[in-house]
Amino acid sequence: MVEAREIETELLAFLYREVFAPQVVLTAETDLIAAGFDSLSLVRVLLFVEMTYGLWIPAGEINAVTLRNLRALAATVSRLLHEG
């Protein structure tokens, strides 16, 4: 089973590669929305998670708590994967 830490690392690499501009400094605690994470970014992340882990994050889980930062997002993905 994929652990939250591993997901966090994958998501961080993805966000740097495909979502945020190179000059944005991003850590696991960075407030994603304040850093410019918009609807389009959300679509990209949802697709990345679906392709990488075979999981579509349900709409009910997509909220300000889940998207508070990368750590919270990775924890949500890990929990949903564990719940099957």
Add this chain to the structure above:
Amino acid sequence: MRPGSRIGLCYPNSVTYVALTFALWRISAIVVPIPMECTGEELSTIAESMQLESILSPKPLGQGVPLPPDCFFTRRAPRLPPDNHGLNIAFIRFTSGTTNTRKGVVLCHETVRDRVRAANQALRIGRGDTVLWCLPMSHHFLITIVLYLSQGATIVLARHALAGPFLEAVNRWQGTVLYAAPFHYALLARDGSGAGLSSVRLAVSTTAALPQDVAEGFFKRFGLPLIQALGIIELGLVSLNRDDPLRRWNSVGRPLGDYRVRILGPDDNGCGEVAISGPGFFDAYAAPWLPRERVLRDGWFGTGDIGRVDAEGFLFLVGRKTAVINLAGRKVFPEEIEAVLNRHPAVRESRVYGRAHPHLGEVVEADVVLAQPEADLETVRGLCRASLAPFKIPSRLHVVSALPRTADTGKIRRAVAVAEHG
């Protein structure tokens, strides 16, 4: 700047965006919106093909001059001076198009006025309305932002389209109108906060087909029907399903006001290409210049959408004649992506298509035939990232040995692309 100058506006949603647009119109300049997500390469393509004389942006582009607050003005020299053909142009909306279609939809001030009038016969926006806004202004502006302001309504720019902040904004500002995409309504429908939408009188769903679970979930959660609208850049707001949004949740409604709909070459189920006539038609395509009169057939515009009209006049869209992909409301033209893929030395040829997706409508995927079997696909993805806005990058690249072609012309066969990987 002088009257008739074509000015690119590459700016995020903000009050400044609105102010810049109206300021440019005040001096009779022409606004060419440029989506913020464009790469430098895409921006150059737009600037060159639309013959922009300058660009306004929040960050400097080359030798940009600062214009307070938070704006830079970059002058450029188009290779050919633009010819506006004597028209009183307000707006040129760049579209990538396909190899066979024209780029840039030209709209005059009079056209914008006619569109706004026609749309508001149905929307009935007035001074008492407050519209919650979350769509990109670079894609949606005329029958929305311009209409709202011209009727004296208030616009609230939502900080984020996530359900929590969006609902908070609606209730704080007592929003009366929502105009958003199914993707946004899906998030709202699953909100568990208990916050309501009691001040809202009209929730319009646009940019993509409304999924049934979203229509039903939203109504169940808020007691408010989602009303589908059909907006087309060449035509304006053509229809709005105010009359029966619950039973006919999948209809875009009856044509508004003076708009008329015809189904061309209907099959046994009554399905055929949707053609429309009405007020506020676009004035021309910009590059190369093609006036409206040469596009219309006896006053009708073929939309490329496949649809049917039921016995009571409701229009249902069931597919497309063209290969355009709709990813959560963003239009993607396969030919544009293929041109980038085919530039990579390891790619011999490619075919891009939309795969049906239950939550996003479609996602972009590509078949590639490699010229070098050992090629690293990551370098192909890297080229896409450098050249294409993020939503255009294929989610998956499938390596195939050959692309299917039509027997008669030898062209890439597109219609079966989705089914083959299904």
